[in-house]
Amino acid sequence: MAVLYLLLSLLAPLLVSVIFLPKTLRFVAELVGHHLRRSSRTRRELLLARVAHETKRYESEHKEKSNEDDDWEQITSAAVGSAVNGGRAASEWNGIVGFFHPFWYGFSGTVEEANAGGGGERVLWAAIRATQKRWPEAVCVVYTGDHDVDKVAILKRVKERFNIQLHPPTVHFLYLTTRHWVLASTWPRFTLLGQSLGSLVLAYDAFKLLVPDIFIDTMGYAFSLGLSSFCFPTVPTGAYVHYPTISTDMLDSLQVGGQGVNAGAGAGYRGMAKKKYWELFAKLYCRVGSTIDVVMTNSTWTQSHIKTLWEPYRIKRSKSEDIDVVFPPVAVEEVTEAVEVSEASEKNRGPYLLYIAQFRPEKNHQLILEAFASFLHSNPHIATYNNKAPKLILIGSVRNSHDDAKRVYKLRLLAHELKIEDNVEFICDAPWPQLLEWMSKASVGVNCMWNEHFGIGVVEYQAAGLISVVNDSGGPKLDIVIEIDGKPTGFHATTVEQYAEGFRKALALSPQDTLAMRRRARKSAERFTDRGFAEKWLTNMEKLVALQVERSRSKAS
Template sequence: MFLYTVLISAFLFIVLPFLLLPVVVRKGGELAGWYIRHKTQARRELLLSRAAAEHKQYASEEKNSVNQEDEEWERVESSAGKPVRTQSERDGDWEGIIGFFHPFCNAGGGGERVLWAAIRATQKRWPNSLCIVYTGDHDVDKDAILRRVKDRFNIHLHPPTVNFLYLTTRHYVLSSTWPHFTLLGQSLGSLIVAYDAFSLLVPDILVDTMGYAFTLALSKFLFPDVPTGAYVHYPTISTDMLGSLDEDGKEGGKGVNAGTGKGVKGTAKKAYWRLFARLYSWVGGRVDVVMTNSSWTQNHIKQLWGPSRASNPRASDITVVFPPVAVEELAEEIEVNEASEKNRESSLLYIAQFRPEKNHPLILNAFTQLINSKDWPDDERPKLILIGSVRDNEDAKRVYKLRLLARELNIKDDVEFICDASWPQILDWLRKASIGVNGMWNEHFGIGVVEYQAAGLISVVNASGGPKEDIVIDLDDGPTGFHASTASEYAAAFAKALELGHEETMAMRLRARKSAHRFTEEAFATKWVGQVEKLVQLRRKPR
C-alpha cells in the first residue's frame, strides 16, 4: 500500500507536471497572443477602413484610364499556367493583412528590391488585401519611402494598400548592440523587435523578408493560426561559415571571420556556432513556407532546416525564387551593339552596399595590382567606380576608411565613390562601364551581377555562392564572365576582360544579356504569388 502511495504521489507531483509543462507553455503563449490581438484590434480596423476608402478613391479616379498594372498581372498569371481572372473575381478573393517584417526597409539594397517587388506582386494578385511593413525607419514617412522605391528601383506601388508601422526597438538587431555573441544576440534581439511589431498589429499572414527567422518562431508561439513565410537571402549560419574559421584569410580570405577559429578562443567560438546552428535549425522547422533566393542558399537551408521541418505537417518544400531584377528595363534602356560599344569606357563598376561582407578592400587591392601591372595610355587607363547605399553612420565610416585605403594604395584619382545613387545614375554607369565586379565570398545571389549582365557588362565575380552557381555560367558554349577568389586572381581576370578582342567582347556581352533574362521581375512575381497562395490557403483552412 505504501509503495502504491509513493508511486501515485511521484506521478502527481513529478511526472504529471513534467508531462503537462509543454501544454501549459503552449496554452500560455496562445493566451498572451489573444491578449495582444485584442489590444491591437482597434488599429487593425482603422487601417483596413482607411485602406478601403483610399482604394475606392483611387479606383474612381482611374476608372476611365487604361490600367497598365492589370495588363502586367495578366501576363504574370498567364505565364503561371492559370486562367486569367476578371477584375471582379480578383477583387472578391482574399482581403486580409499580410505583414512584412523588414526593419530596414528604406536601405535601398537588393533585399529591399525583393521586398517592394513582392509587395507589388501581392497587390496585383490580392488587390483588397493590405500589406503592412514593420520598419524602424522613423526618419521617413510613407510618401518618402514610396518615392524612394520609385526613384531607386522604378517600382510603382499602390499607396492605399501598403502601410508602415514604426518599430521603436530596431537597435536590438544591430550588430553594434551585441559586440559579443553577435549571432545569438541579434537573434534574441529580433524577438524583442518582433514583440514590438505584434504589439502594433497582429497580421493574418507574417512574412520575414530580411532573415530574422526567430521572429516567425515567436509568431507561431503566440499566434498558431497565423501562417508564416520566409524569404531567405542568406542563412544566418552555414557549414561554410563554420569551415571558414579555419581558413588563413590571405588575399581576401573566406568571409569576415576567416582564420578566427584558432586557439582556445577559436575553439570556443566553433562550439558556440555549432550550438547556435542547432537552435537555428529548430527555428526553421516552425516556418510554413520557405523561399530562398538561390540554389546555394537552398542547399544550405535544406541542410539546416530540413530535418526540423519534417515534423511540421504544414511545412511545404523549400523553393528557389530568384530575386527580381529590372532586366526588361535595362534591356530597353541600354543597347548592346556595335554603336553602343563605342561609348564604353575602360571602367570597372562595383554596385554593392558599403557593408563589411561586400569586401571592397579586396577589390581595391586587386584594382591596384591591375593599375601597377603596366604603363597605361591615358585613354585606356581603367577607372574603378564604387556605387552603394549608406544606411547609417557605420556605413559612412566604412566609406571614409575605403577612401583612406585608396589614398594609401595611390589609386585615389582612379577610384570614384558614389553613395546613394539614383536609378538614372546607375543606368548611366551601366551604359559606360565595361566590367561589372562582385567581391563578396558566398554572395547569396547577386542582383547587381544580373544587372551587369542585362546591361551587357562582362562580370568578374567571386568564385562562390550565387554569382558562380546561378548567374555567371556558361551559355551557348561560351562564358558570360570570369570567376576569382584572391586579389591576384581578380587582377588577372580584370586584365583578361579588358584585353579581349572586339568580336569576343561583343559575343560575351550578348551571352550575358541573354543569360540575364532568367531573372526577370515577371518570373519573380509568378513564383512569389504561387508561394503566397499556400499561405493564403493555410489561413483559410481551419486549424
C-alpha cells in the same frame, strides 16, 4: 511600457525555449496569442474600415485613369461567393498579410542599394504589388520602424526609386517603437543571439499593433516567425531569406586558412568558445526555422545552406513544402533601356573595370587593387582599347562612420603604393544616373565578395553588357555568371593571380567575341526581372493563402 519591454527582454530566452518545452507551455503561448489578438481587434476593425473608406475615395478620384490605374481597375472588382455554400474561394481571399520589414534602405540606407533597387527593399515592394494584383481585396500591412515618413511619401518614393506602382487603399503601415532591440550596437557581445532575441521583442511589438492572417518576414528575422507560430497556430508564416543568419561556411571560416571577415578567429581558447557559441546558436536557429510554413531563398547558395540547416528539423515537424529559390527582382529593364549593347556602342566603351560595392571589409577592395596592379605590371605593353588606357573604377557608398572613411583613405594609399593611382578612380556615393553612365562606358564588371548570397550588382553588370569577373563562390558563381547557350558570360576567380588573369582574358577578347559575350550576359540577366519574381512569389503565396483558409475552416469546425 518601458518596464514591459524590459521584462520581455529578460523573458526572451524563455520564449525561445518554448521550442524545447512540452505542450502545456505551448498552450500558455497560445493564451498569450489570444490576448494579443483580442487586444488588437479594435485596430483591425478600424484598419478595415479605413481600407473601405480609402477604396471608395480612390475610385471616385480616379475616374479618369492612366494605363497603370486601368490595370488596377481590372483587379479591384473580384467576384465573391464562388466557393462552396457561397463562401470565398482561395482566389478571392481578403485577409490581412503582415510584412515584417523594420528597416528601409530607400530612406536610411546606402546610395547604391537605394538607387539600384536594394535587394531587400525591392523584394518587399515587388511582393506587395504581386500580392495586391492577385488578391485585390487583401490588405497588405508593413510593420516598420521608420517613423519619419508617412504613407504618401513612402508610396511616392517606391514609385520614383523602383518604378513600382502600389494600390494605395490596400497597403498600410504600422510603426514599431522597439527597433533598437535588433541593432548590432545594442548587443556589443553575443550579437547574433542578442539580435535574434531582440527580434522577439520587436515581433511582440508588431502583434500588439495587429495580428495578421498571414505573417511574412522579408529581412531574415526567423525568430519573429517562430514566435508567431507558437502564439498563433492558425496564422501561416512565410520567410524570404536573403542569407542565413549563420551558416556552415561561417563556422568553417573560423579555422586557420578560412575565408571572410572571421577567418582564423577560431584559434585559441577564445576562438574555441566563439565556435561553440556559434554551434549552439546554429542549433537554435535550425529549430526556429523548422516552424516556418513556407520558405523562399534568393539564390541557390542560400537555398543550399538553409536546407542543410533547417530541412532535417522541418522533416521532423512534417513540413512538406520544399524550400524554393525565388530570385530577387532586379532593375534589368531599366538598365537595358539606358545602356546600349551593339557594335555602335562598343566605340563608347573603354578598358575600364567597374566595381560597384560598399566600402566595407567583406567587399575586399584590397584584393582587387592588388589584382589590378598585377594585371598592369605584368602587361607593361598592353594595347589600349579604343585609344584609352585601362582603368579601375571603384564606386561605393561611405556609411556615416569614421571606419568607412578611413577605409577609403587606406585604399587610396594602397593604390599609391602599388603605383597604380593614375589608373584608379574612387567615386563615393554616386547617384544612380552616374552608375548607369559608367556601366555604359566600362567593359568589365568586378565582384570580389566571398560567398555573396546573390549579387544584384552582378546582374546589373550583365544587363549592361559588362563582362563579369567575379568571385568563384556564392550566387555570382552558381546562379548569375553561368554559361548561356553553352558559352561563358564571364570569368570566376579567387586569388590575386586569378583575378589578374580574368581581367586579361576579358580585355583580350576579339571585338566579335566581346560583343557576343556582352549579348549572352544581357540574355542571362533576363532571368531576374520583376515579372519572373512575381510569378514565383505568387506560387508560394498561394500556398500560404491555402493554409490560412484551411486552418480557419478547421478552427471554425
